[in-house]
Amino acid sequence: MKLTGVELRRVSMPLKSPFRTSFGTQTAREMLVLRAVTDEAEGWAECVALVDPVYSPEYLEGSVDVLRRFLIPALAGRDDLTGAAVAPALARFHGHAMAKAALETAILDAELVSLGIALSRELGATRSRVACGVSVGIMDSIDALLAAVDDYVAQGYRRIKLKIEPGWDVEPVRAVRERIGDLDLQVDANTAYTLATADRLVKLDAFDLLLIEQPLPEDDLLGHVELAKRVRTPICLDESITNARTAAAAITLGACQIVNIKPGRVGGYLESRRIHDLCVAHGIPVWCGGMLETGLGRAANVALAALPGFVLPGDTSASDRYYETDITEPFVLADGYLSVPTGPGIGVRPEPDLLDAVTVSTEWIPV
Ligand SMILES: CSCC[C@@H](NC(=O)CCC(=O)O)C(=O)O
Ligand SMILES: [Mg+2]
Numbered sequence: 454m455k456l457t458g459v460e461l462r463r464v465s466m467p468l469k470s471p472f473r474t475s476f477g478t479q480t481a482r483e484m485l486v487l488r489a490v491t492d493e494a495e496g497w498a499e500c501v502a503l504v505d506p507v508y509s510p511e512y513l514e515g516s517v518d519v520l521r522r523f524l525i526p527a528l529a530g531r532d533d534l535t536g537a538a539v540a541p542a543l544a545r546f547h548g549h550a551m552a553k554a555a556l557e558t559a560i561l562d563a564e565l566v567s568l569g570i571a572l573s574r575e576l577g578a579t580r581s582r583v584a585c586g587v588s589v590g591i592m593d594s595i596d597a598l599l600a601a602v603d604d605y606v607a608q609g610y611r612r613i614k615l616k617i618e619p620g621w622d623v624e625p626v627r628a629v630r631e632r633i634g635d636l637d638l639q640v641d642a643n644t645a646y647t648l649a650t651a652d653r654l655v656k657l658d659a660f661d662l663l664l665i666e667q668p669l670p671e672d673d674l675l676g677h678v679e680l681a682k683r684v685r686t687p688i689c690l691d692e693s694i695t696n697a698r699t700a701a702a703a704i705t706l707g708a709c710q711i712v713n714i715k716p717g718r719v720g721g722y723l724e725s726r727r728i729h730d731l732c733v734a735h736g737i738p739v740w741c742g743g744m745l746e747t748g749l750g751r752a753a754n755v756a757l758a759a760l761p762g763f764v765l766p767g768d769t770s771a772s773d774r775y776y777e778t779d780i781t782e783p784f785v786l787a788d789g790y791l792s793v794p795t796g797p798g799i800g801v802r803p804e805p806d807l808l809d810a811v812t813v814s815t816e817w818i819p820v
Contacts, residue, residue, distance in 0.1 A: 454564055455532040458819040459525050459556070460488040461517055464811045466747065468775050473590040475618035475645035476507040482745045482775065483813070485516055486803070489559035491534065496563030497802065498753070500555035501717035501744035508643070508744075509551070509671075509692060509718060516552040521818055524549070524556050529820035536561025540720060550695060554721040558753060561722065562798040569797045571756070576726050578759035582790040586612030586766035587774060588641070588743065591621050595628045602629050609789040612637035612663070612766035618645040623656045630660040637766065641666035644692055648676045655684050663765065664689040664711045677708035687711050691742055696720060697727040704735050711765070715742035716757060717750075725757055733762040743768030748781025752794045752801040755784070759793045780808045 465483045472479045485500035500520075502511040527542050528534060539557040546553075565575055587610040592598040602613055613633060615625060617640045630638060639662050646654065646668045654668055664687045669676040671692035681688045689711035694700050696719050703709045712732050716725045732739045741758035744750070751769065758767045769791055772783035781801040784791050794800025 454534045454567065455492045456528050456534055456560070456820050457490040457492065458817055459490070459520070459559065460815055460817050461520060462486040462488070462808070462815040463513070463813040464747070464780070464808070465813050466776055466780075466811050468745075469773070469777055471590070472745070472775070473592070474616045475591070475643045477505070479745070483513060484747070485513060485555065486747070486749065486808070487555050487559040489556070489563050491560075491563045493567035494563045496559040496561065496566065497749055497799065498555045498558035498562060499747055499750045500551050501746060501750060502551040511549060511551045516549065516555070519546070519549045519552050520556060521816070524552055525818050525820060528556070528560070534560060536564050537723060540723065550720040551717040554717045554719070557721040557723065558716070558799070566798040571795055571797060572722065572753055572799050573756035573759050573793045573795075576722060576757060576760060578756055578793060579761045580759040580793065582792045583755055583758040583763070583769055584611045584766040585769050585771070585786060585789055585791055586610060586614055586637070586740075587770045588614045588768050589616065591616045591618060595625055598625055599628060599632050602632060606633055606636065608771075609786055610770070611789040612639065614639050614641055614666070614768065616640075617642050619650055619653065622653055626657055626660050626662070635661075637663050639663040639666060639689070641691070642668045644668075644670045648679060651680050651683070654680070658685045662686045666713060667691040667693065674703055674706055674708040677703070678706050681707055681710070689713055691715065692718070694719065694728065696724055697731050700728045700731055704732070704737055710737065712737055712739045713742040714739050714757070715744065716754065717744055718742070722753060722757055726760065729760050729762045738762070738764045740765035741767030741769055743770070745775050747776070748772055748779045748784060748801050749799065749803065751784050752781065752799045755791050755793050756799070778807060780804065780811060
């Protein structure tokens with residue numbers, strides 16, 4: 454397969470309601486959609502980098518720049534291009550996992566479409582549907598939080614995840630646990646605590662949580678090792694897990710007992726499968742994280758979440774969790790599950806007029 458060029462499309466999707474985490478509040482999701490044109494098929498993907506480098510060092514304009522100047526040109530001139538060849542071709546460039554993931558996924562999608570193979574099949578999925586959790590932001594009041602949680606429980610979500618930060622942790626978790634009975638419940642701090650302020654997290658042991666996600670800064674593996682000795686609730690890492698090597702280090706050190714696998718954060722779906730395989734070998738449960746993806750990223754995440762080691766509900770919510778209108782056929786929750794796409798590649802395509810309606814700009818990069 455030979456790459457002709459890549460279209461980079463800035464997209465802005467309004468959120469149905471503000472999504473507040475410990476690192477800020479989002480009211481719209483601006484992201485990058487990639488369309489890779491090859492001599493055999495087109496491939497689609499999205500780059501999940503945020504506009505600001507507040508979740509990880511990557512940010513949207515940085516991804517555009519590194520794709521335009523380094524990553525896309527690195528794939529020029531090859532007539533044997535495959536999805537598996539992308540990461541090695543980009544390895545000399547440090548970092549930029551989300552930009553690399555998007556480019557690899559677009560090439561992998563084109564390859565699988567040309568072969569008529571579904572991404573789920575390529576990755577080794579064993580399920581036809583995946584159990585879904587939902588991520589609930591920090592709210593202005595406990596009442597507002599409970600109203601939102603009631604709605605998600607009524608929709609059938611199989612797990613509730615609450616964003617927390619110092620000052621919004623024990624009380625909201627207690628209120629939600631009392632409200633939802635024994636439904637699966639977990640929290641995500643997005644690095645908001647330090648070992649000095651983490652003692653509050655010991656109080657969360659009273660609420661039978663599935664896990665506490667990324668309580669400390671992403672580079673504080675030893676802090677997580679110490680915290681894991683103080684809290685009974687399992688520690689799950691997100692931002693700290695940047696590839697299979699850091700996953701192996703975190704597991705070996707005892708920094709985490711569960712791993713959130715996010716394809717954009719780790720450089721793509723092939724590295725995600727490597728992390729999955731590593732965690733299964735170590736008896737570490739994994740689940741699929743989310744970055745408020747459109748149906749493009751959501752389709753690929755659901756395919757990944759269908760692998761056998763994904764034993765916990767992921768942040769693979771329905772399209773209407775964040776968006777009135779998705780740019781693909783919407784993903785609709787059925788009994789708390791999403792069906793795994795069966796079509797070739799990622800199994801979905803943007804609907805042109807819906808995509809145009811949220812497009813801010815497009816740029817063609819020939820190779
Ligand atoms: C806007 S970045 C959000 C990162 C956050 N993601 C979620 O909470 C799930 C978002 C989703 O439902 O896609 C995480 O750290 O796990
Ligand atoms: Mg997280």
